[in-house]
Amino acid sequence: MNDLLERPRKVYVSRKIEFNAAHRLFNPDLPDDENVAIYGKCSNKHGHGHNYLLEITLSGIVDRTTGFLFDLKELKTILEEEIINRFDHKHLNHDVAELQKCVPTTEVLCVLVWDILEERLGNILNRELALHEVKIYETGKNSVCYLGE
Amino acid sequence: MNDLLERPRKVYVSRKIEFNAAHRLFNPDLPDDENVAIYGKCSNKHGHGHNYLLEITLSGIVDRTTGFLFDLKELKTILEEEIINRFDHKHLNHDVAELQKCVPTTEVLCVLVWDILEERLGNILNRELALHEVKIYETGKNSVCYLGE
Amino acid sequence: MNDLLERPRKVYVSRKIEFNAAHRLFNPDLPDDENVAIYGKCSNKHGHGHNYLLEITLSGIVDRTTGFLFDLKELKTILEEEIINRFDHKHLNHDVAELQKCVPTTEVLCVLVWDILEERLGNILNRELALHEVKIYETGKNSVCYLGE
Amino acid sequence: MNDLLERPRKVYVSRKIEFNAAHRLFNPDLPDDENVAIYGKCSNKHGHGHNYLLEITLSGIVDRTTGFLFDLKELKTILEEEIINRFDHKHLNHDVAELQKCVPTTEVLCVLVWDILEERLGNILNRELALHEVKIYETGKNSVCYLGE
Amino acid sequence: MNDLLERPRKVYVSRKIEFNAAHRLFNPDLPDDENVAIYGKCSNKHGHGHNYLLEITLSGIVDRTTGFLFDLKELKTILEEEIINRFDHKHLNHDVAELQKCVPTTEVLCVLVWDILEERLGNILNRELALHEVKIYETGKNSVCYLGE
Amino acid sequence: MNDLLERPRKVYVSRKIEFNAAHRLFNPDLPDDENVAIYGKCSNKHGHGHNYLLEITLSGIVDRTTGFLFDLKELKTILEEEIINRFDHKHLNHDVAELQKCVPTTEVLCVLVWDILEERLGNILNRELALHEVKIYETGKNSVCYLGE
Numbered sequence: 001m002n003d004l005l006e007r008p009r010k011v012y013v014s015r016k017i018e019f020n021a022a023h024r025l026f027n028p029d030l031p032d033d034e035n036v037a038i039y040g041k042c043s044n045k046h047g048h049g050h051n052y053l054l055e056i057t058l059s060g061i062v063d064r065t066t067g068f069l070f071d072l073k074e075l076k077t078i079l080e081e082e083i084i085n086r087f088d089h090k091h092l093n094h095d096v097a098e099l100q101k102c103v104p105t106t107e108v109l110c111v112l113v114w115d116i117l118e119e120r121l122g123n124i125l126n127r128e129l130a131l132h133e134v135k136i137y138e139t140g141k142n143s144v145c146y147l148g149e
Numbered sequence: 150m151n152d153l154l155e156r157p158r159k160v161y162v163s164r165k166i167e168f169n170a171a172h173r174l175f176n177p178d179l180p181d182d183e184n185v186a187i188y189g190k191c192s193n194k195h196g197h198g199h200n201y202l203l204e205i206t207l208s209g210i211v212d213r214t215t216g217f218l219f220d221l222k223e224l225k226t227i228l229e230e231e232i233i234n235r236f237d238h239k240h241l242n243h244d245v246a247e248l249q250k251c252v253p254t255t256e257v258l259c260v261l262v263w264d265i266l267e268e269r270l271g272n273i274l275n276r277e278l279a280l281h282e283v284k285i286y287e288t289g290k291n292s293v294c295y296l297g298e
Numbered sequence: 299m300n301d302l303l304e305r306p307r308k309v310y311v312s313r314k315i316e317f318n319a320a321h322r323l324f325n326p327d328l329p330d331d332e333n334v335a336i337y338g339k340c341s342n343k344h345g346h347g348h349n350y351l352l353e354i355t356l357s358g359i360v361d362r363t364t365g366f367l368f369d370l371k372e373l374k375t376i377l378e379e380e381i382i383n384r385f386d387h388k389h390l391n392h393d394v395a396e397l398q399k400c401v402p403t404t405e406v407l408c409v410l411v412w413d414i415l416e417e418r419l420g421n422i423l424n425r426e427l428a429l430h431e432v433k434i435y436e437t438g439k440n441s442v443c444y445l446g447e
Numbered sequence: 448m449n450d451l452l453e454r455p456r457k458v459y460v461s462r463k464i465e466f467n468a469a470h471r472l473f474n475p476d477l478p479d480d481e482n483v484a485i486y487g488k489c490s491n492k493h494g495h496g497h498n499y500l501l502e503i504t505l506s507g508i509v510d511r512t513t514g515f516l517f518d519l520k521e522l523k524t525i526l527e528e529e530i531i532n533r534f535d536h537k538h539l540n541h542d543v544a545e546l547q548k549c550v551p552t553t554e555v556l557c558v559l560v561w562d563i564l565e566e567r568l569g570n571i572l573n574r575e576l577a578l579h580e581v582k583i584y585e586t587g588k589n590s591v592c593y594l595g596e
Numbered sequence: 597m598n599d600l601l602e603r604p605r606k607v608y609v610s611r612k613i614e615f616n617a618a619h620r621l622f623n624p625d626l627p628d629d630e631n632v633a634i635y636g637k638c639s640n641k642h643g644h645g646h647n648y649l650l651e652i653t654l655s656g657i658v659d660r661t662t663g664f665l666f667d668l669k670e671l672k673t674i675l676e677e678e679i680i681n682r683f684d685h686k687h688l689n690h691d692v693a694e695l696q697k698c699v700p701t702t703e704v705l706c707v708l709v710w711d712i713l714e715e716r717l718g719n720i721l722n723r724e725l726a727l728h729e730v731k732i733y734e735t736g737k738n739s740v741c742y743l744g745e
Numbered sequence: 746m747n748d749l750l751e752r753p754r755k756v757y758v759s760r761k762i763e764f765n766a767a768h769r770l771f772n773p774d775l776p777d778d779e780n781v782a783i784y785g786k787c788s789n790k791h792g793h794g795h796n797y798l799l800e801i802t803l804s805g806i807v808d809r810t811t812g813f814l815f816d817l818k819e820l821k822t823i824l825e826e827e828i829i830n831r832f833d834h835k836h837l838n839h840d841v842a843e844l845q846k847c848v849p850t851t852e853v854l855c856v857l858v859w860d861i862l863e864e865r866l867g868n869i870l871n872r873e874l875a876l877h878e879v880k881i882y883e884t885g886k887n888s889v890c891y892l893g894e
Contacts, residue, residue, distance in 0.1 A: 003697050003698075004694075004697075004698055004704055004707050004708055004711070005698075005704070005707070009703075009707045009742065009745070010742075010743075010745040011703050011706060011707070011740050011741065011742050012740065012741045012742075012743075013702075013703065013738075013739075013740050014738070014739045014740070014741075015737060015738055016736070016737045016738075017737075018288070018289075020197050020198060020199055020288065021197050021198055022171035022195065022196045022197050022198035022240070023198070025812070027810065027811070027812075029810075030810070038811055038813075038816070040818060041237070041238040042238060044238050044239060044240070044244070045243075046171065046196075046239075046240030046242075046243040046244060047171045047195075047196070047198070047240055048169050048170050048171050048198055048237075048238040048239060048240065049169060049170055049171040049172070049196070049197055049198005049199055049200075050169055050198055050199065050200050051199050051200045051288050051289070062701075062703045062704070062707070065623065065625075065626070066623070066634055066699065066701070067621070067623075067698065067699035067700075067701035067703055067704045068634075068701055068703060069703055069740075071634070072738065073636060088190070088197075089190040089191060089193050089197040090193060090195075090197060091171070091193070091195030091196055091197065093195075094194075094195040095193070095195060098749075101748050101749075102748070102749055102750075102812065103811065103812035104812075105807075105811070105812035105813055106758075107754075107756050107758065107807045107812055107813060107814055108749055108750070108807070108812045110756060111749050111750070111754045111756070111807070112749055115749070139167070139169065139200050140167075140200070140761070141760060141761045141762075142758075142759070142760055142761075142817065143758075143759045144756050144757065144758050144759070144814075145756065145757045145759075146754065146755075146756050146757075147755075147757075149754075149755040152548050152549070153545075153548075153549055153555055153558050153559055153562070154549075154555070154558070158554075158558045158593065158596070159593075159594075159596040160554050160557060160558070160591050160592065160593050161591065161592045161593075161594075162553075162554065162589075162590075162591050163589070163590045163591070163592075164588060164589055165587070165588045165589075166588075174365070176363065176364070176365075178363075179363070187364055187366075187369070189371060211552075211554045211555070211558070214474065214476075214477070215474070215485055215486075215550065215552075216472070216474075216549065216550035216551070216552035216554055216555045217485075217552055217554060218554055218591075220485070221589065222487060247302075250301050250302075251301070251302055251303075251365065252364065252365035253365075254360075254364070254365035254366055255311075256307075256309050256311065256360045256365055256366060256367055257302055257303070257360070257365045259309060260302050260303070260307045260309070260360070261302055264302070289314070290313060290314045290315075291311075291312070291313055291314075291370065292311075292312045293309050293310065293311050293312070293367075294309065294310045294312075295307065295308075295309050295310075296308075296310075298307070298308040316735070316736075318644050318645060318646055318735065319644050319645055320618035320642065320643045320644050320645040320687070321645070323514070325512065325513070325514075327512075328512070336513055336515075336518070337513075338520060339684070339685040340685060342685050342686060342687070342691070343690075344618065344643075344686075344687030344689075344690040344691060345618045345642075345643070345645070345687055346616050346617050346618050346645055346684075346685040346686060346687065347616060347617055347618040347619070347643070347644055347645005347646055347647075348616055348645055348646065348647050349646050349647045349735050349736070386637070386644075387637040387638060387640050387644040388640060388642075388644060389618070389640070389642030389643055389644065391642075392641075392642040393640070393642060396451075399450050399451075400450070400451055400452075400514065401513065401514035402514075403509075403513070403514035403515055404460075405456075405458050405460065405509045405514055405515060405516055406451055406452070406509070406514045408458060409451050409452070409456045409458070409509070410451055413451070437614070437616065437647050438463070438614075438647070439462060439463045439464075440460075440461070440462055440463075440519065441460075441461045442458050442459065442460050442461070442516075443458065443459045443461075444456065444457075444458050444459075445457075445459075447456075447457040465884070465885075467793050467794060467795055467884065468793050468794055469767035469791065469792045469793050469794040469836070470794070488833070488834040489834060491834050491835060491836070491840070492839075493767065493792075493835075493836030493838075493839040493840060494767045494791075494792070494794070494836055495765050495766050495767050495794055495833075495834040495835060495836065496765060496766055496767035496768070496792070496793055496794005496795055496796075497765055497794055497795065497796050498794075498795050498796045498884050498885070535786070535793075536786040536787060536789050536793040537789060537791075537793060538767070538789070538791030538792055538793065540791075541790075541791040542789070542791060586763070586765065586796050587763075587796070599846050599847070600843075600846075600847055600853055600856050600857055600860070601847075601853070601856070605852075605856045605891065605894075606891075606892075606894040607852050607855060607856070607889050607890065607891050608889065608890045608891075608892075609851075609852065609887075609888075609889050610887070610888045610889070610890075611886060611887055612885070612886045612887075613886075658850075658852045658853070658856070661772065661774075661775070662772070662783055662848065662850075663770070663772075663847065663848035663849070663850035663852055663853045664783075664850055664852060665852055665889075667783070668887065669785060
């Protein structure tokens with residue numbers, strides 16, 4: 001079946017999930033006034049928060065039998081376990097072990113999500129399936145993406 | 150000028166603003182297990198956060214000279230002073246005086262914003278200009294509105 | 299606690315869910331050409347489909363202890379059982395018993411969702427909690443709402 | 448057919464259309480400095496513009512045979528003829544006859560669209576079909592609605 | 597005219613269109629239980645449906661006389677004829693000849709739209725105008741893109 | 746601090762701003778009928794307008810101390826001074842010096858914004874910080890992007 005897939009076709013498949021978290025932008029290695037100069041009101045003591053919208057993109061060759069790049073049910077399970085459980089309804093500065101040595105900017109969060117997913121996907125990734133991009137919208141106006149470079 | 154306005158026309162004018170805040174749903178009058186039963190992961194100790202989207206609606210008669218219900222530059226100033234300064238980049242449980250005796254649910258936040266704006270608009274409100282609605286989207290999925298009832 | 303709630307406050311709380319379904323607009327009591335005249339390409343034999351976005355609004359008095367109008371975890375369970383299970387990934391004309399005698403327009407779907415929820419919520423509804431509105435967006439451009447009138 | 452419609456059901460059906468237009472907020476009966484004080488940069492000489500998003504809502508009883516409140520193909524034709532032809536890709540101050548005596552604010556535009564549609568729908572409107580609301584989003588942040596009051 | 601275009605400038609121009617279709621994910625070469633294991637509720641017998649949002653991106657050098665990459669009126673006609681006529685208000689499994697040997701996943705649909713447009717644009721494409729990307733959002737959460745690789 | 750940043754990480758940071766402007770697509774070097782053939786109703790004499798949504802993307806290495814690619818407060822100032830002041834609430838054909846020899850299509854606008862920002866960012870740009878992309882959405886359906894090629 002599926003003669004459109006007779007020759008290999010490389011596609012990019014994206015899935016969005018949302019998590020709601022608090023964070024504070026503050027570098028304890030720097031004096032308070034420098035933190036205010038760099039982070040402004042983002043450095044307020046008790047933190048503030050966001051509805052983070054995360055978009056994961058996988059790339060690779062469409063499977064000839066299923067017509068899928070990857071089983072989205074499996075991806076959903078992975079994202080629940082690795083992302084939602086770790087970040088959703090958490091305070092990023094207090095509750096996430098991997099961020100204890102980091103200022104939890106959106107840039108850093110993107111890099112962390114990439115590292116987490118790359119390790120988790122590990123043996124699933126192969127010549128025909130790659131983690132392509134992690135994109136996080138902190139607000140409707142600001143976003144960051146990381147491609148593993 | 151403006152013969153479309155020869156007879157009084159009642160309109161509803163809405164303006165959206167966004168603020169980013171942390172909150173924790175937790176009632177200190179209740180035991181911990183009851184808080185967990187009621188609020189689930191929303192009761193996590195250090196809180197989480199949202200991009201709150203607030204929509205204010207005024208109603209009243211369009212001014213025949215300006216074609217406006219209300220000067221949006223003035224409304225913008227009021228919203229900056231009363232809402233953004235009070236809530237943006239804050240932790241609602243720790244940083245907002247008016248919420249010290251409240252569980253900062255979206256319902257409570259709606260009621261508070263109404264009370265704040267009603268007091269501030271005070272002498273501006275008259276027979277031809279009313280505060281009509283305060284609506285808050287906590288996420289893209291959940292919203293609450295309050296009409297002063 | 300919660301002195302903002304010392305006097306009763308009536309709020310409207312909305313929650314959105316999405317379901318993906320196929321439907322065909324076709325009235326078997328009418329001749330084919332009349333169906334085409336009324337429904338155009340919406341009457342195509344095998345049907346077409348939509349990402350239906352459903353918004354449920356409850357109204358009532360905010361609870362003084364919890365700061366909630368209604369437990370959203372409970373609402374989520376109800377919507378899963380009554381709406382998602384019944385409509386999601388279904389063909390409305392073939393798979394939904396309640397629509398067997400209906401042309402499954404968005405108007406009809408709105409009325410049906412209201413009737414289902416009103417029956418299910420039944421003994422939960424009281425003087426302080428009402429089903430206020432069922433709104434369905436068939437596409438980003440078209441929507442219908444029903445308030446039980 | 449359609450036993451859900453055995454008793455009359457009142458619904459609200461909304462349709463969105465977009466038009467792109469230029470306008471200038473300027474009242475020629477007032478001196479220039481007063482125009483600047485009232486309208487700020489919206490009074491710039493050559494005008495500016497918007498993607499206006501217009502939402503029309505009709506209300507009434509669902510038809511038992513069709514399951515529709517109103518034939519959306521007919522509504523589409525009406526909106527093309529009355530709204531798109533009149534406003535789309537126009538400069539509201541120069542090109543729209545009905546606005547020659549008006550400052551083309553969104554409030555005024557809402558009232559004008561209502562008047563145009565009420566006249567056009569004229570003999571279609573009856574006890575079971577009413578024009579309910581005209582809503583215009585000037586930007587994603589600002590909107591006005593008019594209900595004929 | 598247009599001295600900004602004195603040197604060649606390569607841009608990417610995107611246009612979105614929507615079509616509403618039903619589909620069923622089911623591979624007749626596989627036993628039923630395997631279909632359920634792979635496609636879950638997406639394999640329901642009569643199908644379900646989506647508001648598919650399609651975004652086409654062309655790339656190339658801006659024309660010095662017109663300031664356009666490509667005449668969007670012509671692109672609109674092509675998309676009406678090739679995409680809307682073929683997919684809108686159809687059941688992809690029953691009504692689309694090109695999909696008869698395929699499981700109509702979003703991946704496969706992306707590849708098919710690319711092949712259709714590449715053939716149709718054929719002699720229009722040249723060194724200065726290329727089909728760059730076909731992106732399809734199946735829902736607000738899931739999307740696939742194909743770049744002809 | 747920030748051991749996630751021990752090795753250099755290249756990210757892409759995007760920020761959206763909106764400006765509202767009028768424009769007319771008309772090339773004075775061509776006869777009127779040719780302008781109508783090319784630009785259709787976009788060539789109407791007094792112009793029309795849009796809510797232009799502009800997305801700027803910078804790329805480069807995340808700073809180890811701040812966790813930022815670039816200070817968004819500084820970017821905001823630059824965008825206010827260079828983009829908002831120049832384009833917002835203006836008629837692109839009459840009020841923007843740089844467009845006097847251009848047909849102000851979205852393609853041309855993208856190229857111009859790139860040139861303006863590249864010059865302004867000038868000495869800020871270095872081996873670790875680049876201007877990556879300028880994207881403009883003219884409407885929700887049409888967009889153009891330019892990457893400096």
